[in-house]
Amino acid sequence: MLVAEGLLKQLGARVGQHLSRRTCAIVTDSNVAALFADRAKQSLISARLKPILITIPAGEKSKTLKQAGAICEEMLAAGLDRQSFVVGLGGGVIGDISGFVAAIYHRGIPHVQIPTTLLAMVDSSIGGKTGVNTADGKNLIGAIHQPLLVIDDVDLLKTLPRREFNQGFAEVIKHAITADAKMFAQLQSWEPRSPRRQLALQRLIKRNIEIKSKIIAKDEYDRTGIRAVLNFGHTVGHAIERAGNYKRFLHGEALSLGIVAACALSSKKAGLPRRQHDAVIGLLQRFALPTRLPKNFPRQKVFDALKFDKKFEGGKIRFVVTPKIGSTHVSRNVTMGDIREAIDEL
């Protein structure tokens, strides 16, 4: 994983340090293509690589099996074979679908990721989870396929709309609550407009990669329950995202609300001090993230959406709580009634 400014123009050279393959597909979306595809392509060409560019419509709607199939067909038509590789240039949607294509094309070829959103840099590009959505839900079809190389060029974040930028901070705050009280304190005095911001942002991204990688290294295939702490805030967050038909809230915004609910439940069931609970809400607000559900939002719909959660195994709830900022664990002490109450109070 590389994190620095100006890395995109070094793409060809960087890939050359890891691979002797020549042909590749750059998979990107319609927004990102207009901004960065040329630079990526030129850098690969100057390193004597042969890229083809595949652009799909921007947005979550593109993350389907059909779209993944179409990308594979395009690669086949261009003569890409087992000796080729895939470069995913974009946010989490592109990371997930291009990674999935890399996992299945000729039974698996290398995947290089160039995340272009903060969320993708601090979260989705780490851990090797790839996949697509179906009509029944998100990420139901997929594979674990670790990227060969992830290149985080922080310059690419300059064009990211403010709302998209802020939603990435929901995952950063989640990491802080999960595993790093010191980072939590640093975020409390985060100055978005400071001249040293680029450097601070680089450090922050590196730290988040460390946190997530460390947790994943202990449980790569999500089997022992260790990786589950990364779901902090996501049980209610996903339900809110679904209840809003994936339109009302961005993932990070729904997560922000889910974090508030998880903190309320942690106060009730795991001894999270009130002061820390309030500090979390203050921090989310600092990044313009929502901390209350709109009054008229259908809470019943949120509650109904909970049953789609993969964490409800055999009717038992595995709910991630925090007894104090910087530490989390899975609790079996939280009931459906408790969750209902937390949603009603949001």
Ligand SMILES: NC(=O)c1ccc[n+]([C@@H]2O[C@H](COP(=O)([O-])OP(=O)(O)OC[C@H]3O[C@@H](n4cnc5c(N)ncnc54)[C@H](O)[C@@H]3O)[C@@H](O)[C@H]2O)c1
């Ligand atoms: N694999 C994992 O472990 C994992 C973890 C978390 C989330 N995800 C997935 O990530 C996806 C969400 O990712 P996302 O929030 O990055 O969404 P996204 O990829 O849809 O990007 C958000 C929007 O920003 C635009 N954009 C991207 N980079 C830009 C830039 N530099 N400048 C201007 N515009 C830019 C995109 O075109 C898009 O419209 C979801 O599908 C989610 O399921 C995966």
Ligand SMILES: [Zn+2]
């Ligand atoms: Zn998330």
